[in-house]
Amino acid sequence: MKVSLTWLEQYIDIKIPIKTLVDKLTDAGLEVGAVEKVNNDTVFEIEITSNRPDWLSLLGIAREVAAVTGTRKIIQPDALPQMNKSSKQKKSYSIEIQDKAACPRYVGRLIRDVQIAPSQENIKTYLENIGSRLINNAADITNYCLYETGQPMHVFDFDKIKGAKIIVRRAKKGETITTIDGVNRKLDESILVIADAEKPIAIAGIMGGLDTEVTDFTKNILLESAYFDPVTIRRGSRKLGLSTESNYRFERKVDTGNIVFASCRAAYLLQDICKGKVESFYLDVNYLKDKVRKVDIQVEHVERLIGIKVSTSKIKSILLPLGFKVANAKKKNTLTVTVPSFRTDVSIEEDLIEEIARVEGFSSIIESLPPIQAHINSACTDQYMAKTKISNLLLGQGINEIITLTLMSTKNLDDAFIPADKRVILINPLSIEQEALRTSLLPSTLKVINTNLNRKVKDLKVFEIGNIYEKATNKFLETESVAIALTGNAYQNWKDHNRKVSFYDLKGIVENVLDSFGVDGNCKLEAKVLAYFDPEQSAVITVDNKVIAELGKVNKKVTKNYDISEPVYFAQLNIADIVSLQRTAFRYNSVPKYPSVNRDIALVVDKLISAQSALDIIKQVAGALAVKIELFDLYTGDQVPDNKKSLAFSIEYQSSTATLTEEEVSKVHNNVQDALLSKLGASLR
Amino acid sequence: MDDKLKAIEQEFKQAISNADSQEILENIRIRFLGRKEGLVTNIFKQLGTVSPEQKPLYGQKINQLKDLVTQEIDNKAKQIEGQIAKGVSQKASKGFDITLPAFKQTIAKAHxxxxxxxxxxxxxxxxxxxxxxxxxxxxxxxxxxxxxxxxxxxxxxxxxxxxxxxxxxxxxxxxxxxxxxxxxxxxxxxxxxxxxxxxxxxxxxxxxxxxxxxxxxxxxxxxxxxxxxxxxxxxxxxxxxxxxxxxxxxxxxxxxxxxxxxxxxxxxxxxxxxxxxxxxxxxxxxxxxxxxxxxxxxxxxxxxxxxxxxxxxxxxxxxxxxxxxxxxxxxxxxxxxxxxxxxx
Structure with missing residues (x-):
């Protein structure tokens, strides 16, 4: 809220420098932002929290200034006396409230024979300095009083109110109103209106209607001061997409104790400035049951919450200037505090303790550290630790971390061939560009690759740790995953260069991750065609038939959709699965005592026979004696027939109980060889 | 005696011209000037085998050789030190360049x-x-x-x-x-x-x-x-x-x-x-x-x-x-x- 200093000084004598005032207000929770000079005036921008509607008025701020600067008195503005509202006079209009919950109080007052003209100098300057639009003297008075008292009010051209009837009701479906900003608005039952005998003449608490607006020709004015239900006003404002200073205050609850006073104040100004004749009675339709709120505060609880002792007399001297009434309770060391009607935020003891801490100043609380407690909790969860470990492992292999947005368009998902089922779509997205939660890390990773390649940043190796989301029956699942993507050249230097990354680079990285958690033994790599991968290079890693990772070469059509012209290799692993499978207990194997013997074997086999099937046979035949089996060469070309390939293995034989003799090694190696030849239909090379 | 002196001088010149490190130079110093077995040191001991009238002549010749060896080693030592100071490889002659970029898998950066x-x-x-x-x-x-x-x-x-x-x-x-x-x-x-x-x-x-x-x-x-x-x-x-x-x-x-x-x-x-x-x-x-x-x-x-x-x-x-x-x-x-x- 903008606050003019000269205007504020109408209500309180501020004897401290501006800088001190700004600091004091900020320390008390009225955060002062920009301080500007406007036409010989100083204007503060104060950030007012949603719990303090009483600060949305100069009188409220003056009260706060009084509290933080000592005991200086508030200068109340002139107002008509609050007259006895019951009158024997014939009433020239009526007020009917149909929705008592939405409008529990409505005060109407008639002012006759007004002279409408531009506002006089002081009101004009004040309103201009805080950037409020000027209309005419009558409308400006309601705005002036809004800033002064915090109570939004409205003036109707009384002679245009059909039937001299004010009806507060819900709008009917199909009704419309042209508001004073000239916009024709469609109304419905969710919107509260002020109507006359025929039609809506104002949107309650939000904006008046054009037809009944006070103009230069207006003779008689009906002044409205009311309490509207915050939720109703908020919904109406949202529905209409219309927000004003008025509804801003009603939504935050106006002071129920201020409705009549504000009316008396505005009436005084309408009489004084517009030279109107105020009718000596006013109508006050009141269904509000304003209960007096009393809150007990135990003196020692203050110290328990804020860490400093505050005496009973100090508590009193803090609360009194803020408008609270304080009395000793029956219970020892306890005060009963009566909460003023404008303090809608205070309902429990802690609220009062905050007032004490706030006025005392948070800076007066001496910092201390909590007593040390030994506890058995881990510094983080297993899963969190696993993420850190994976991250470090990947960074060590030269793979950079990326963090991408989790919301994307459904097109982004479609372009990456991510299946359309199980998608999570927002019901209120900002735009269709961000309407879906990712069901895979692939789309956002491809976007990063595209961005970088377009900027000539090449040979990308990236990973991301984050959630993927899916819809299940009656619930949503989020799965923490790690994605790894590679493009361009592999690790290179001035001696070895231009080797492109391949499926096997990716496989190696994935294996390293799994190895580091000790889950390698149970894993099975299986070919499985996934839509977003090249069918030839598409695989999953399973443990007991459960897929824990998928890896492959990204389908050319997918990379094309993302405007990427080179191959991308992508893997995605489920972190919770890795954590649940990680090896927890381990006992060491003794270091071999006896020497090992190496034997090589080169086979020519059919192209479709996998290296794994040969490895499996070697393991099966040689058993524990083969301590290491390595494929050291794969050959296709002139030396072997077209449909064949050559696989060369190096096998290290070793026994844990004795030195193997030449004969023993040859025997087992020959068995291996025979098995390979017969089972794979292989020949020796 | 003349032949021996000539042989030592030749061997020394050969050795000193190939010396390209402080380590090799130190070995040369020990071989020629070593207190116990240095070639120049030993030749002094053989001065007794020459005739008394030739002794002064050969004494002078051996001393000249010793001076030459000492001088040359000092010169070479300064030369090598200078090269080290300039950052030239002691083995620059073989062309090994330690300043070429390392072979390493660059460690990546966290976000x-x-x-x-x-x-x-x-x-x-x-x-x-x-x-x-x-x-x-x-x-x-x-x-x-x-x-x-x-x-x-x-x-x-x-x-x-x-x-x-x-x-x-x-x-x-x-x-x-x-x-x-x-x-x-x-x-x-x-x-x-x-x-x-x-x-x-x-x-x-x-x-x-x-x-x-x-x-x-x-x-x-x-x-x-x-x-x-x-x-x-x-x-x-x-x-x-x-x-x-x-x-x-x-x-x-x-x-x-x-x-x-x-x-x-x-x-x-x-x-x-x-x-x-x-x-x-x-x-x-x-x-x-x-x-x-x-x-x-x-x-x-x-x-x-x-x-x-x-x-x-x-x-x-x-x-x-x-x-x-x-x-x-x-x-x-x-x-x-x-x-x-x-x-x-």
Missing amino acids: PLTLVRDEICSLFIEMGFNIVEGPEIETEYYNFEALNIPLEHPSRESFDTFYLDKKHLLRSHTSPVQIRYMENKQPPIQIIVPGKVYRPDATDATHSFMFHQLEGLLIDKNITLAHLKGVLSVFAKKLFGAKTKTRFRPHFFPFTEPSAEMDVSCIICGGKGCRVCKHNGWIEILGSGMVHPKVLKAGNIDSKKFSGFAFGMGIERIAMLKYGIDDIRLFYENDLRFVKQFSC
């Missing part, structure tokens, strides 16, 4: 948001906090009601939310994890909660609909606002430097009472006033407060026995301050020329 998150986490872990996490997809109950944010209250305005269906939403802050954790644990509770949060803000240089928060919660017997100030001031000093001052301003959050925002003295100008701190010397870093009794109640914790404080901060905001980054979108764009700059 700046991860670096900042980890730094903040470790500061709190040092103070006894534990890291816990919670779901990003939440219910209205955990995101709002349990945190004393009633439906249709204006305080919800700052917590505008993406909805997935009538019940589920994307959490607008990490605070729901407070409730989830309290439901299962009794005090002492001392946790921090890093994670992604979502708010429907239009994207610009300082706003993103997705960003990262870090939440903290400490509950025990006799915890006061003084402890809140103590812990958070230590945190600020550890993160921004020992000279950092802190200021706590009253504020409003529905889930804490009293509530405070913490400012730190501007990390750019030290509090004198500059563009970054909008010339007031302070920068707002986090929100905090004493946990509201209703929130404790929602977490099944007896507010008569226990009290505590909570705090929350934006990781992007701190990273932007720390590294002087002026556009939040850089974090999610992942241009590797940006991402790879950060190492601490």
